[in-house]
């Protein structure tokens with residue numbers, strides 16, 4: 409999953425990006441509203457964390473610019489903890505809201521819930537042959553034994569598992585699993601696929617030459 413974090417306080421932006429990268433998300437960042445608007449309209453993010461008070465263009469204006477074009481889940485951050493602002497945010501298409509200061513654990517949990525809802529999934533358990541993926545616990549087992557995946561290996565498995573039976577193109581995987589600083593012309597994806605195959609079996613991920621990958 410790839411997220412955009414929009415926050416103009418550098419320390420908070422760094423802390424959020426670091427925490428969410430630890431969860432395995434690919435993270436893009438923006439420090440003002442104009443950069444946020446451009447990135448949010450250019451990429452298909454799985455969710456956006458959007459600060460309310462931003463230079464150049466406010467968070468609410470970013471949301472208004474986005475909504476006619478994209479349904480990307482948006483969680484708004486703001487120090488303005490008033491009911492009127494929350495209502496305005498929801499009316500303009502925000503999906504969730506967190507008042508500053510907030511607990512990073514709560515932000516993580518709200519993002520998980522937002523992303524789960526937007527993918528239409530309430531299922532926490534996906535079974536593919538001998539592999540069981542628990543999307544709630546972000547845990548994977550093979551023939552009943554827990555398999556240790558890195559957060560980013562897990563993200564690849566979950567992304568493909570949620571689209572089981574469909575060929576997912578390399579372009580889509582780069583769009584959702586890698587951030588703006590990672591080069592789609594490199595072999596990062598191939599490396600990650602081969603690490604997952606080493607742990608879950610060579611046949612777990614099928615390669616369709618010239619098309620992409622799928623979980624059968």
Ligand code: CA
Nearest residue numbers: 416459461462
């Ligand atoms: Ca701000």
